[in-house]
Amino acid sequence: MLSAPPTDGVAPPRGSGQRLLVVDDDPMLAEMLETTLSLAGYRVTVADRGAEALRACDSIRPDLLVLDVMLPDMDGFAVCQRLFESGARIPVLFLTARDAVEDRVAGLTMGADDYLTKPFSVVELLARVHVLLRRAGMTAEPSPVLRFADLTVDERSMRVRRGDRLVELSPTEYKLLRYLVLNADHVVSKDQIMDHVWQHRFDVGVVEKLVSRLRAKVDATPPALIRTVRGFGYSLCHPGDD
Structure with missing residues (x-):
């Protein structure tokens, strides 16, 4: 689901301590995401259920939510809707194995900011996280x-x-x-x-x-x-x- 080859001359975007909440019930993928994002300079919390993700959003106030669509207790769309109904304005990057157009449209119209279909590369993941944080005013200009x-x-x-x-x-x-x-x-x-x-x-x-x-x-x-x-x-x- 996730590949991590060395980058060919282009440095992947790095974080500067922003808080990310990763929600995925696949333990192996969740661990890889946590490791990858932590090495890239982010502070990462992991949840494997929608209800757990909602509680974590209240407690840690993440700067960005990396959210799997398929969760055991409620799908990612429901998590996203609950957050927005509560007044939370957290950038959301959906992760999913689904690639149907209607699923992407459903997530984006519900308020998600981006959509990444599995399998995906480390470089693409880091780039999309960086772009969403930059749009939200959560990044600084990279150092030369x-x-x-x-x-x-x-x-x-x-x-x-x-x-x-x-x-x-x-x-x-x-x-x-x-x-x-x-x-x-x-x-x-x-x-x-x-x-x-x-x-x-x-x-x-x-x-x-x-x-x-x-x-x-x-x-x-x-x-x-x-x-x-x-x-x-x-x-x-x-x-x-x-």
Whole structure:
């Protein structure tokens, strides 16, 4: 129902602590949604029943509701209607396996703000959540500076710093580092690096040499941030992580 591939050079929108209520009775999907949205910077509460969702809306006052249509006690349309009748004005993103036009129309005319049909991608989910929060005035303009540990990547000036030290990179090294920072929660393979940096496949030794050059510059000051995950690829790791 939900896929989470590394992003190919475009950073998925991130939250800044907004409160989301996720309502889905599928335990596996609910857990994946909670993990994905939490890693993206949101505070997430999960409910698996419509009645529980209504109580949670009263107690935590979420900034956005991610609401499955098919629930055991009442459907998402009924939850949405009850909320609006009570005077709540919470942006609602419906999740459903239904793809009939009449179902989408029913949700949208009832007051829902958007509709996402399962299966869907992580990037699409995060983008839609971000758009709904932005419409509701709940987001700030994204920073042009990417950060990881004491590493900063300024996307406007294309300057990289490790702490106070300026790191001089070639365009290819910069592109690889930016890709690693954007995917800091993932291990990226050598094939993915080739596809992103060069859009071409060739001997993996070229990737190994590029990573080695980047590591010599970025990790010249300890602790090391670039990790080799043998048999899988590379990732950025926070100091002290195993």
